[in-house]
Amino acid sequence: xxxxxxxxxxxxxxxxxxxxxxxxxxxxxxxxxxxxxxxxxxxxxxxxxxxxxxxxxxxxxxxxxxxxxxxxxxxxxxxxxxxxxxxxxxxxxxxxxxxxxxxxxxxxxxxxxxxxxxxxxxxxxxxxxxxxxxxxxxxxxxxxxxxxxxxxxxxxxxxxxxxxxxxxxxxxxxxxxxxxxxxxxxxxxxxxxxxxxxxxxxxxxxxxxxxxxxxxxxxxxxxxxxxxxxxxxxxxxxxxxxxxxxxxxxxxxxxxxxxxxxxxxxxxxxxxxxxxxxxxxxxxxxxxxxxxxxxxxxxxxxxxxxxxxxxxxxxxxxxxxxxxxxxx
Amino acid sequence: xxxxxxxxxxxxxxxxxxxxxxxxxxxxxxxxxxxxxxxxxxxxxxxxxxxxxxxxxxxxxxxxxxxxxxxxxxxxxxxxxxxxxxxxxxxxxxxxxxxxxxxxxxxxxxxxxxxxxxxxxxxxxxxxxxxxxxxxxxxxxxxxxxxxxxxxxxxxxxxxxxxxxxxxxxxxxxxxxxxxxxxxxxxxxxxxxxxxxxxxxxxxxxxxxxxxxxxxxxxxxxxxxxxxxxxxxxxxxxxxxxxxxxxxxxxxxxxxxxxxxxxxxxxxxxxxxxxxxxxxxxxxxxxxxxxxxxxxxxxxxxxxxxxxxxxxxxxxxxxxxxxxxxxxxxxxxxxxxxxxxxxxxxxxxxxxxxxxxxxxxxxxxxxxxxxxxxxxxxxxxxxxxxxxxxxxxxxxxxxxxxxxxxxxxxxxxxxxxxxxxxxxxxxxxxxxxxxxxxxxxxxxxxxxxxxxxxxxxxxxxxxxxxxxxxxxxxxxxxxxxxxxxxxxxxxxxxxxxxxxxxxxxxxxxxxxxxxxxxxxxxxxxxxxxxxxxxxxxxxxxxxxxxxxxxxxxxxxxxxxxxxxxxxxxxxxxxxxxxxxxxxxxxxxxxxxxxxxxxxxxxxxxxxxxxxxxxxxxxxxxxxxxxxxxxxxx
Numbered sequence: 029x030x031x032x033x034x035x036x037x038x039x040x041x042x043x044x045x046x047x048x049x050x051x052x053x054x055x056x057x058x059x060x061x062x063x064x065x066x067x068x069x070x071x072x073x074x075x076x077x078x079x080x081x082x083x084x085x086x087x088x089x090x091x092x093x094x095x096x097x098x099x100x101x102x103x104x105x106x107x108x109x110x111x112x113x114x115x116x117x118x119x120x121x122x123x124x125x126x127x128x129x130x131x132x133x134x135x136x137x138x139x140x141x142x143x144x145x146x147x148x149x150x151x152x153x154x155x156x157x158x159x160x161x162x163x164x165x166x167x168x169x170x171x172x173x174x175x176x177x178x179x180x181x182x183x184x185x186x187x188x189x190x191x192x193x194x195x196x197x198x199x200x201x202x203x204x205x206x207x208x209x210x211x212x213x214x215x216x217x218x219x220x221x222x223x224x225x226x227x228x229x230x231x232x233x234x235x236x237x238x239x240x241x242x243x244x245x246x247x248x249x250x251x252x253x254x255x256x257x258x259x260x261x262x263x264x265x266x267x268x269x270x271x272x273x274x275x276x277x278x279x280x281x282x283x284x285x286x287x288x289x290x291x292x293x294x295x296x297x298x299x300x301x302x303x304x305x306x307x308x309x310x311x312x313x314x315x316x317x318x319x320x321x322x323x324x325x326x327x328x329x330x331x332x333x334x335x336x337x338x339x340x341x342x343x344x345x346x347x348x349x350x351x352x353x354x355x356x
Numbered sequence: 357x358x359x360x361x362x363x364x365x366x367x368x369x370x371x372x373x374x375x376x377x378x379x380x381x382x383x384x385x386x387x388x389x390x391x392x393x394x395x396x397x398x399x400x401x402x403x404x405x406x407x408x409x410x411x412x413x414x415x416x417x418x419x420x421x422x423x424x425x426x427x428x429x430x431x432x433x434x435x436x437x438x439x440x441x442x443x444x445x446x447x448x449x450x451x452x453x454x455x456x457x458x459x460x461x462x463x464x465x466x467x468x469x470x471x472x473x474x475x476x477x478x479x480x481x482x483x484x485x486x487x488x489x490x491x492x493x494x495x496x497x498x499x500x501x502x503x504x505x506x507x508x509x510x511x512x513x514x515x516x517x518x519x520x521x522x523x524x525x526x527x528x529x530x531x532x533x534x535x536x537x538x539x540x541x542x543x544x545x546x547x548x549x550x551x552x553x554x555x556x557x558x559x560x561x562x563x564x565x566x567x568x569x570x571x572x573x574x575x576x577x578x579x580x581x582x583x584x585x586x587x588x589x590x591x592x593x594x595x596x597x598x599x600x601x602x603x604x605x606x607x608x609x610x611x612x613x614x615x616x617x618x619x620x621x622x623x624x625x626x627x628x629x630x631x632x633x634x635x636x637x638x639x640x641x642x643x644x645x646x647x648x649x650x651x652x653x654x655x656x657x658x659x660x661x662x663x664x665x666x667x668x669x670x671x672x673x674x675x676x677x678x679x680x681x682x683x684x685x686x687x688x689x690x691x692x693x694x695x696x697x698x699x700x701x702x703x704x705x706x707x708x709x710x711x712x713x714x715x716x717x718x719x720x721x722x723x724x725x726x727x728x729x730x731x732x733x734x735x736x737x738x739x740x741x742x743x744x745x746x747x748x749x750x751x752x753x754x755x756x757x758x759x760x761x762x763x764x765x766x767x768x769x770x771x772x773x774x775x776x777x778x779x780x781x782x783x784x785x786x787x788x789x790x791x792x793x794x795x796x797x798x799x800x801x802x803x804x805x806x807x808x809x810x811x812x813x814x815x816x817x818x819x820x821x822x823x824x825x826x827x828x829x830x831x832x833x834x835x836x837x838x839x840x841x842x843x844x845x846x847x848x849x850x851x852x853x854x855x856x857x858x859x860x861x862x863x864x865x866x867x868x869x870x871x872x873x874x875x876x877x878x879x880x881x882x883x884x885x886x887x888x889x890x891x892x893x894x895x896x897x898x899x900x901x902x903x904x905x906x907x908x909x910x911x912x913x914x915x916x917x918x919x920x921x922x923x924x925x926x927x928x929x930x931x932x933x934x935x936x937x938x939x940x941x942x943x944x945x946x947x948x949x950x951x952x953x954x955x956x957x958x959x960x961x962x963x964x965x966x967x968x969x970x971x972x973x974x975x976x977x978x979x980x981x982x983x984x985x986x987x988x989x
Binding site for chain 2 (some may be wrong): 104126129205293
């Protein structure tokens with residue numbers, strides 16, 4: 029937001045062809061922003077994400093307000109001798125789950141899990157992908173070969189078996205595995221997600237670097253004696269921001285689904301950590317959802333809206349950042 | 357080996373291959389009774405019992421020598437006859453043995469080592485064998501168990517018990533401890549007095565097998581699609597099996613009525629004479645078992661009357677709720693004791709559970725009523741107060757024996773704290789586990805689906821009340837068992853385990869669960885490490901150490917003492933054993949004696965549960981549906 033002039037509010041599609049009086053210098057950021065704000069769907073997505081972040085942050089306050097913690101156990105309802113979750117009521121807005129816990133509070137807390145995965149796991153994936161992709165593209169040769177083959181190998185690992193195996197191996201001690209680095213639960217799930225998604229970013233970055241490194245400004249930097257590190261991260265990286273941002277945003281929703289799937293399969297996220305995937309899995313146990321529809325509906329809707337929002341924002345970002353896209 | 361087989365995958369995995377429990381029935385459970393005519397009047401002969409299962413899940417291809425699935429044992433109850441057998445009825449009476457192929461119960465020598473049986477005459481194999489069953493056919497079944505190639509899955513009940521049986525013989529060879537002086541006499545010589553030997557003779561693997569057919573299947577599981585009947589029912593199409601063809605031809609042409617992925621159709625065996633059998637009623641003309649992967653569909657068909665009964669799949673929640681709340685439907689829901697105990701196991705070698713007072717405190721603090729609710733309520737099982745399901749002890753020890761009784765079985769903080777105060781882990785005497793290194797960060801293995809995952813928050817919360825902070829680790833069924841049955845993992849506490857009987861003698865609980873003989877590095881079933889010694893650790897390579905100064909209790913001598921007895925003294929011995937384990941060893945918090953649920957249609961006019969197998973009694977139920985046998989297949 030360094031530049032001064034905001035885009036003129038009247039600058040609509042109708043104006044673009046018309047040459048106006050004062051020539052306003054429009055920075056790439058201005059161009060991007062003016063395009064992005066005109067994408068209503070992307071804006072709506074961004075607003076939704078913003079709300080979700082706020083909700084996740086104030087989750088403890090929400091719990092305090094309704095008076096139910098996410099792991100507090102409340103009585104079940106009895107139907108002819110069978111104990112079942114209680115339905116939505118003025119006390120339990122989204123009903124209760126199989127332990128009598130408040131589905132509303134757990135859904136709100138579930139946003140935390142999903143957002144942690146969205147930002148932390150994807151963030152790690154991005155960092156690994158950018159660093160390795162840049163190195164591979166910049167140096168080429170055997171370094172490129174090694175990194176590219178590693179990418180191929182990671183992408184061909186049987187992901188679910190790997191995840192289940194890791195969770196099992198890390199479950200036999202209290203400290204987890206790798207000297208306590210990996211604990212079954214959110215950290216393991218985040219780790220697995222980062223491990224399996226960095227290659228997507230890595231490949232794209234490598235491709236971009238391959239074409240950029242032949243450009244004049246890079247050769248100029250070489251001629252001026254800049255170090256490899258400086259060229260990679262001082263010269264090349266700023267030019268990679270657009271693809272990185274776009275692809276990272278597009279990977280986020282798939283990672284949220286990924287976390288939900290792993291939690292659904294029971295890979296590691298414990299009962300005490302509310303997670304939408306886990307809540308959905310609880311609802312399917314013994315077809316419980318055919319009775320307790322609220323256990324499936326609410327986390328399901330939140331999961332849907334969240335992934336939809338990230339997808340819309342990602343699409344909007346791509347449209348706004350792509351220089352080849354039409355200047356609407 | 358005593359492996360994963362008899363462990364219970366439980367309610368929700370009942371249709372899967374891991375639900376291998378041989379469970380049984382009873383009338384002790386709440387809810388409808390074990391045996392109730394669902395319509396007035398006498399049961400009528402005829403009709404076809406139509407039922408379905410989500411998947412057979414056979415463990416040994418339905419070959420009686422190998423098969424370890426309780427459901428298969430249910431089918432064998434209608435197809436095979438043993439020297440001694442059950443009446444295939446519900447309740448403790450269903451555990452009583454009667455002569456079946458034998459003319460009477462055996463003559464047992466005074467030293468308890470020799471069992472002599474005489475066979476009834478006029479009992480023939482079903483088609484296409486059609487000849488009289490001889491003592492040699494029974495001996496052949498044992499020779500097959502003894503053949504290492506045949507892969508007998510519970511050979512340990514005979515190996516080392518009958519003279520000459522090791523399970524390691526290559527090929528079919530005579531067993532030195534089994535004599536067949538003539539075609540109607542068979543004599544067993546044992547190596548040691550074995551009070552439950554008759555139960556072992558009632559197992560399907562020991563039913564007569566005709567060599568004419570079985571010789572073509574020298575390896576495990578192969579005979580499963582060629583099982584020749586010795587009982588009231590046979591696989592449909594058995595008569596079309598040609599005995600004149602070569603073995604290489606025969607293996608390509610299994611009997612048509614059985615396809616493990618589709619169906620099993622049993623029809624009346626024309627060679628069976630009801631006059632030789634006073635155990636089975638055989639009302640139905642045929643039994644049609646279809647595979648239907650959609651469990652909801654099975655129950656919808658039962659409700660619509662196009663099936664007469666469910667089989668082994670637990671009913672979905674909505675179905676169950678309808679049957680429990682609608683008085684007109686309630687008589688069609690049958691809840692019978694599965695003779696299975698679900699328990700929390702504690703490791704005698706790991707702090708803080710290496711102190712018996714801590715284990716007792718845990719027994720007092722756990723809210724068993726809440727755990728029962730987590731399973732869905734009393735229809736799923738009765739709260740367990742000790743080790744053996746009451747029917748296993750002929751109701752000599754019921755839930756009225758409750759050494760850790762708390763009001764409403766909801767747990768008692770005061771009683772738990774009183775025990776905790778006696779422990780070395782409570783130096784402050786505040787009723788809480790105080791020593792951080794022992795009382796926090798304790799791994800608790802659990803399964804990652806309901807009802808186990810539903811129990812987890814309850815157990816975590818209860819243990820925290822007495823200062824024990826557990827870290828739950830959730831795994832799928834197999835991984836959870838593998839984690840706790842690998843001794844070097846030294847898991848302190850686990851919530852995933854259950855055990856069901858093979859036959860109704862407490863030995864099938866005592867030896868694998870608490871005997872030091874069960875201690876092996878991988879596949880150990882004595883999770884609590886009862887009776888472990890430094891010598892055993894070294895010999896077996898268990899990879900654990902006994903904490904300094906700890907004397908680990910052992911029940912080996914008690915087990916041996918009970919196993920050498922028979923009759924009423926044996927039963928009393930097992931009662932004493934159960935009490936001793938509960939109060940002196942305290943390896944478990946038993947919390948549920950589970951039931952098996954079956955839903956029937958009005959067309960099933962007589963309901964009977966088979967206690968031995970744990971499912972519907974195929975030879976005792978009656979239907980009224982006018983379905984003809986010719987329409988099957």
